[in-house]
Amino acid sequence: MTLIVYLKAKISEYSIILQRIEQQIQLLDKPQSNHILLLQSLKQRLLLAKESYGKLTMIVKVGNVQLLSRGLEQLHLIEFETYIIAYLYIPALQNEGLPELAIRKVLLSIIQRLYLVWIRDLIVKLDGQLATIPGLETPLFIAPPKAKISLLEMPGLYHEIGHNFFRKFTQDLLISLKKVVNEHFSLLRKKTGFIPPDQDKVYKRAAGYWDDKRLEELFCDIFGTWSCGIAHYVSCVDMGLLYEDDPHKINFDDEHPPMCARVYICWITLTKLQQLEDLTKVAESSWIEHLKMYAENPDHRLICHKNLLNSFVETAVSKIEEYLPNSKRYDTDLPNDTEIEQFNSNLSFEDILNRAAKILLMFPERYTVWETNAMNFLGWYDN
Known part of the structure; x- marks a missing residue:
């Protein structure tokens, strides 16, 4: 199979993929959505993929063998953008439930405390190892499914x-x-x-x-x-x-x-x-x-x-x-043994995680009951 035959096949394939991605974004783009800015970002990414698709189509139409390597470059750009949109962001938006929203709320509070003011929205996907797709304004955070029912993976979010x-x-x-x-x-x-x-x-x-x-x-x-x-x-x-x-x-x-x-x-x-x-x-x-x-x-x-x-x-x-001149290193002292299991409205998520680490390592017999209380305090959900 020659390269131009392959590129023609990919043009046909991506004409369908790009159309379906656009349809999925339209279905998610509702006035009551919590992710208006994020959806706008996805539309921009889709536009970039479409621009590369147009360039690829033109290169193949010209048929100059010396230009085919540029066609591959455009194909790689289309593949990257469509993967980010279709395999990561859209499934995250489609499957956003109470656990994802609870973790999103925590992440937004961390970002606010750290004064990462350029991050205006985010989405959480609970189906893999801890990772992020850094978007300057609208990042995606991936966490393991057990994050729904455990605090112990959470320090990795930082x-x-x-x-x-x-x-x-x-x-x-x-x-x-x-x-x-x-x-x-x-x-x-x-x-x-x-x-x-x-x-x-x-x-x-x-x-x-x-x-x-x-x-x-x-x-x-x-x-x-x-x-x-x-x-x-x-x-x-x-x-x-x-x-x-x-x-x-x-x-x-x-x-x-x-x-x-x-x-x-x-x-x-x-x-x-x-x-x-x-x-x-x-x-x-x-x-x-x-x-x-x-x-x-x-x-x-x-x-x-x-x-x-x-x-x-x-x-x-x-x-x-x-x-981050307005932010502050987390250096809060850990409370003593009698206070460490108590909850109050002034506790930050960092406070909770540091208490969790201390209770788990130093008082493991008390951890199970304490974490259940912590999850209730945080409004965590086990779906």
Whole structure:
């Protein structure tokens, strides 16, 4: 099959898909909808797909073989936009029920507290691992189905909110974080003195590991801990303990940094007082005991050097506070044992999550009853 035959087939296929997507958006576009702005955003995305479709149709009509690669580029753009609309946003809108609305309400309150004023609407989809599709004004948040009935996945939402912050200020944040990388390895070269060519390649490889995606993931771990406190650190330790591979392993095929670096960077982001909390010490000791089963490898020692990670945190926190001058790091003290199970109207969602982490780790026999009360307090629904 020649490329032009394939492109003609895709034109026929997408003429149907684009028409059906438009019909589905029209069915959802009702005056009483909570998502008028989001639907407008989807219409804009659909328009972009239609524009690419028109360009693809013209390229195929001309039939110039040298232009067919551009036709593939337009096809990729159509595929991307239609996937986002049809596989993610539309199903989320069609299936938005009480659990999704409850989590949406919580997310909107977090966004309001953090002064992420550019986010004007959002939608929640409860059918996958924690993730987000960062739209500057109308992001989509994906959470696992058990989020309907459990609070324990929720600290990870702050990491996902971090992706939306990062995408808003991507250019400046990447410049700042890459400067940290360059300065670290430049200083390392100066300390080493004469560097043989083979060793210089090692340094370049180590610096090159910190590409845009890994820097973003690490930044979001910092953002999650800065905005949610100890509960986010505990959730990262939990993720690390469930991780089946060596937590020091450097995987150049994975956009996520190794778990050992992620847990450490969350711990460093905590304030000194938070690091001294009993809850933090319990989680930290569990993690240290887990690490005894593994030996740090040379790659991890070089690529994830603690001086470098410390500088990442210092720079990231500085940038967060620069761009969110009205926001505040979550550093509220955890109450003592007699008060921790009580609820009042002044509790933030961060308060609830940090209490949940402390009760679960330090008073597990009391957790089941407490979480049921917390879900009722939050207006959570189990559908």
